[in-house]
Amino acid sequence: MQGTIELLRRPRLCMGAAIAGKKEGEGPLGTGYDQVIEDDLFGEESWEKAECRFFYTACDTCIRKAGLTREQVDVLLGGDLLNQITSASMAARELKIPFLGLYGACSTMAEGLCIAAMLVDAGHVRTALCAASSHFCSAERQYRFPLEYGNQRTPTAQWTVTGSGASLISSDESLPAIAQCTHVTIGRVTDLGVADANNMGAAMAPAAADTLARHFRDTHRTPGDYDLIITGDLGQVGHDILLELMRQRGVPLITERYIDCGLEVFSPGQDVHAGGSGCGCSAIVLNSHILERIRRGEVHRVLFMATGALLSTTTSQQGETIPGIAHAIVLEGCSACSGAS
Amino acid sequence: MQGTIELLRRPRLCMGAAIAGKKEGEGPLGTGYDQVIEDDLFGEESWEKAECRFFYTACDTCIRKAGLTREQVDVLLGGDLLNQITSASMAARELKIPFLGLYGACSTMAEGLCIAAMLVDAGHVRTALCAASSHFCSAERQYRFPLEYGNQRTPTAQWTVTGSGASLISSDESLPAIAQCTHVTIGRVTDLGVADANNMGAAMAPAAADTLARHFRDTHRTPGDYDLIITGDLGQVGHDILLELMRQRGVPLITERYIDCGLEVFSPGQDVHAGGSGCGCSAIVLNSHILERIRRGEVHRVLFMATGALLSTTTSQQGETIPGIAHAIVLEGCSACSGAS
Numbered sequence: 001m002q003g004t005i006e007l008l009r010r011p012r013l014c015m016g017a018a019i020a021g022k023k024e025g026e027g028p029l030g031t032g033y034d035q036v037i038e039d040d041l042f043g044e045e046s047w048e049k050a051e052c053r054f055f056y057t058a059c060d061t062c063i064r065k066a067g068l069t070r071e072q073v074d075v076l077l078g079g080d081l082l083n084q085i086t087s088a089s090m091a092a093r094e095l096k097i098p099f100l101g102l103y104g105a106c107s108t109m110a111e112g113l114c115i116a117a118m119l120v121d122a123g124h125v126r127t128a129l130c131a132a133s134s135h136f137c138s139a140e141r142q143y144r145f146p147l148e149y150g151n152q153r154t155p156t157a158q159w160t161v162t163g164s165g166a167s168l169i170s171s172d173e174s175l176p177a178i179a180q181c182t183h184v185t186i187g188r189v190t191d192l193g194v195a196d197a198n199n200m201g202a203a204m205a206p207a208a209a210d211t212l213a214r215h216f217r218d219t220h221r222t223p224g225d226y227d228l229i230i231t232g233d234l235g236q237v238g239h240d241i242l243l244e245l246m247r248q249r250g251v252p253l254i255t256e257r258y259i260d261c262g263l264e265v266f267s268p269g270q271d272v273h274a275g276g277s278g279c280g281c282s283a284i285v286l287n288s289h290i291l292e293r294i295r296r297g298e299v300h301r302v303l304f305m306a307t308g309a310l311l312s313t314t315t316s317q318q319g320e321t322i323p324g325i326a327h328a329i330v331l332e333g334c335s336a337c338s339g340a341s
Numbered sequence: 342m343q344g345t346i347e348l349l350r351r352p353r354l355c356m357g358a359a360i361a362g363k364k365e366g367e368g369p370l371g372t373g374y375d376q377v378i379e380d381d382l383f384g385e386e387s388w389e390k391a392e393c394r395f396f397y398t399a400c401d402t403c404i405r406k407a408g409l410t411r412e413q414v415d416v417l418l419g420g421d422l423l424n425q426i427t428s429a430s431m432a433a434r435e436l437k438i439p440f441l442g443l444y445g446a447c448s449t450m451a452e453g454l455c456i457a458a459m460l461v462d463a464g465h466v467r468t469a470l471c472a473a474s475s476h477f478c479s480a481e482r483q484y485r486f487p488l489e490y491g492n493q494r495t496p497t498a499q500w501t502v503t504g505s506g507a508s509l510i511s512s513d514e515s516l517p518a519i520a521q522c523t524h525v526t527i528g529r530v531t532d533l534g535v536a537d538a539n540n541m542g543a544a545m546a547p548a549a550a551d552t553l554a555r556h557f558r559d560t561h562r563t564p565g566d567y568d569l570i571i572t573g574d575l576g577q578v579g580h581d582i583l584l585e586l587m588r589q590r591g592v593p594l595i596t597e598r599y600i601d602c603g604l605e606v607f608s609p610g611q612d613v614h615a616g617g618s619g620c621g622c623s624a625i626v627l628n629s630h631i632l633e634r635i636r637r638g639e640v641h642r643v644l645f646m647a648t649g650a651l652l653s654t655t656t657s658q659q660g661e662t663i664p665g666i667a668h669a670i671v672l673e674g675c676s677a678c679s680g681a682s
Contacts, residue, residue: 002415002439005465046659074343075527083424084653085444086661089530093664098343098527100452101651101666103426103444111441115456122463124346124525142655184465186416186439189430310442312425314483318387320427323434325442 003185004218010180011120013113013331014168016287017062019054021136021162024276024284027266032288033163034061040137040162048082049090051135051164054280055080056091058164058287059131066168066175073097073168074125077112080133080279081105081160082142087133097129105308106204106233107187108132109165109283110327113304116169117181117329126171133164134278143197143313156199158235159272161265165283167291179294179302179331185215189310191323197316200277201238201262204307207324208234209245211305215328216251223253227299230290232282232306232326233262235275261285261306282306300333344526345559351521352461354454354672355509357628358403360395362477362503365617365625368607373629374504375402381478381503389423390431392476392505395621396421397432399505399628400472407509407516414438414509415466418453421474421620422446422501423483428474438470446649447545447574448528449473450506450624451668454645457510458522458670467512474505475619484538484654497540499576500613502606506624508632520635520643520672526556530651532664538657541618542579542603545648548665549575550586552646556669557592564594568640571631573623573647573667574603576616602626602647623647641674 018033025036035057042050042057055078063070076095079102080087092099104111112130119125137147139160145151169181190207208231216222223229223246234242239260246253261282262275286304293299305328316322359374366377376398383391383398396419404414417436420443421428433440445452453471460466478488480501486492510522531548549572557563564570564587575583580601587594602623603616627645634640646669657663 002412048655048659071343079444082653083655084446084651086651086653086656089651089664089666090656090661093530093532096529098529099666100456100527101444103420103442105425115441118463118465119459122459122465124459124463186441188437188439189434191434310425310427310430312423312427314389314424315427315431318389320431323430325430325440 004215005184007117007121007181009121010182011117011169011171012177013179013181014170014175014177015062015066016167016291017058017065018165018284018288019058019163020284024161024163024265029265029289032292047135047137051087051133051138052090054164055087055131055133056094058166059095059129062166062168070095070097073127073129075100076129077102077116078131079103079108081139104325105310106277106279107306107308107325107327108279110304110306110329113167113329114184114186114327117184120169120171128169129166131164131166132279132283134160134280135162136160139278153273154198155273156237157273158200158262158275158277160278161276161281163280163284165287167287177334178291179334181329182332183219183330185211185328187211187325187327189323189325191321193321195321197311199237200309201235201274202241203309203322204324205234205238205241205245208242208305208307208326211326211328213249213251223251226301226303228302229253229258230302230304231260233277234260234307235262237274239263294333297333297335302331304329304331345556346525348458348462348522350462351523352458352510352512353518354520354522355511355516355518356403356407357508357632358399358406359506359625359629360399360504361625365502365504365606370606370630373633388476388478392428392474392479393431395505396428396472396474397435399507400432400436400470403507403509411436411438414468414470416441417470418443418457419472420444420449422480445666446651447618447620448647448649448666448668449620451645451647451670454508454670455525455527455668458525461510461512469510470507472505472507473620473624475501475621476503477501480619494614495539496614497578498614499541499603499616499618501619502617502622504621504625506628508628518675519632520675522670523673524560524671526552526669528552528666528668530664530666532662534662536662538652540578541650542576542615543582544650544663545665546575546579546582546586549583549646549648549667552667552669554590554592564592567642567644569643570594570599571643571645572601574618575601575648576603578615580604635674638674638676643672645670645672
């Protein structure tokens with residue numbers, strides 16, 4: 001079938017938490033985060049350890065906001081951009097919750113939500129926590145250059161978000177509820193031949209178009225059926241390409257109802273070139289701003305689709321192009337959820 | 342609940358495929374693999390691309406052996422040891438099957454089987470393919486030293502298996518069936534402080550003991566209830582530590598009914614020190630030797646638990662110890678499955 005999966009029991013996204021870095025805190029969504037950490041080392045000795053601290057803090061905050069203990073969370077699903085997803089793994093070591101490690105580059109927040117929603121829908125787990133993180137400094141030195149080198153950034157380059165977001169999905173009706181998860185579309189690895197590691201938006205846009213087109217085909221819906229369609233971190237370049245690709249496919253997006261987290265998280269004055277990126281980008285925007293808009297009833301039905309560029313320094317050096325992937329989940333506001341707070 | 346999950350619909354493991362490297366082909370299980378590839382580059386230009394070819398070939402072989410087309414496989418779950426799991430991602434690009442990328446180090450084969458079994462059990466997908474790969478040369482140069490350096494290996498070191506294994510889980514009753522998946526125990530990240538990157542067995546054994554003890558507690562079973570308990574790649578050192586840890590926990594394993602894929606895949610004469618390792622180790626042993634023993638009825642109920650060392654060169658250089666994780670799935674021989682071939 002390879003199609004969109006409908007979640008018949010409508011598992012509920014009960015809580016979100018977003019922990020952001022200093023620059024993100026200075027951005028247009030700055031007041032909506034649970035915490036803004038001014039110190040980019042978060043009190044740790046390295047940026048990698050700091051990123052782990054962001055991941056841990058997002059998870060811990062989300063669990064506490066939902067009024068739960070760690071023992072009441074059945075499974076943690078998550079990942080990050082670092083080799084061997086060490087931020088997620090080391091945080092999972094501290095949290096002691098059964099852990100499913102994911103790698104979907106910047107699509108990780110959506111990948112985790114999709115799997116978690118299916119597991120909760122099936123009744124295999126009662127409560128699942130999903131999280132993703134990124135850190136500008138740890139990502140930059142792993143994927144590109146030592147920060148000390150001070151390299152010039154191209155106009156298409158994006159700025160990796162420092163931060164982590166976490167979402168709790170549960171069938172526990174005593175918990176508050178923000179949204180119901182109704183559909184999941186799992187992405188396919190798509191590659192139209194972009195090889196420029198400074199143009200992630202162009203590398204990811206075709207995967208986003210593939211997932212969106214499959215989603216509309218499978219659900220017999222159109223872009224107009226959504227109050228908001230949200231991509232993860234296509235940035236300005238990828239955002240514009242996606243609009244064009246969807247026009248070509250005959251399912252044009254409604255521009256006023258389409259946003260990209262990479263364009264929301266920073267303001268044009270913050271000198272981030274094409275916008276924000278990183279697993280943390282869509283993770284903190286979803287788990288603050290978007291969930292708040294759903295909670296307030298400003299938007300009811302949203303499609304959240306984080307996009308990942310499966311970039312590797314090794315494969316790039318070996319002449320490979322950059323494949324992309326995008327996973328989508330539909331969230332519907334919980335005004336009608338039973339047990340909603 | 343954080344507990345073992347029982348799969349009430351008993352999704353069926355329908356087919357396995359194992360593609361092995363030359364050294365693995367010379368090992369005691371050599372005649373059981375679907376293909377032994379003599380050329381460690383598999384006709385490609387780099388070991389990384391070769392590993393991707395192993396991954397792709399295992400998936401393709403498994404699908405064809407089951408008599409399916411790629412379009413009939415709803416989702417591919419998998420990963421490998423390389424940064425950004427490029428072997429799996431690039432293979433998924435070629436296979437064009439919706440893809441969930443996983444990172445669980447050498448536990449990946451079990452992580453994929455656990456998630457796939459739950460998704461098929463729930464009816465969210467009909468047919469799922471799980472795969473994992475590793476390659477001695479790509480792993481050695483990423484995690485340790487350039488091969489040209491010819492470094493001496495310590496007695497506790499293990500030899501990364503070159504190969505890939507794939508398993509197909511489906512609710513399609515027209516397919517052949519080898520085993521039913523009955524229970525899943527998701528692992529917790531466990532770390533008792535081992536920091537020696539040449540002693541993965543010791544780093545992983547505590548996670549294996551944690552998962553096993555939780556599994557027995559949750560299912561009210563004992564080691565005697567299993568014809569075979571199989572760990573992924575603890576090697577000789579980790580194997581012995583696990584036996585001791587389980588004795589200390591009061592649930593001693595029955596040594597004749599406990600095997601480790603890292604000890605099965607090579608013979609003592611192959612100079613691999615403490616045994617085999619890598620995602621590919623348990624993947625090729627499960628999908629050849631173990632499934633064949635189940636098919637023949639030599640063993641009926643087995644617990645397959647792949648173990649991962651969440652090692653990163655970056656975190657190791659920053660003084661971190663090596664956390665481990667282990668996921669377990671119970672397979673029961675399909676003599677009683679409906680539709681079994």
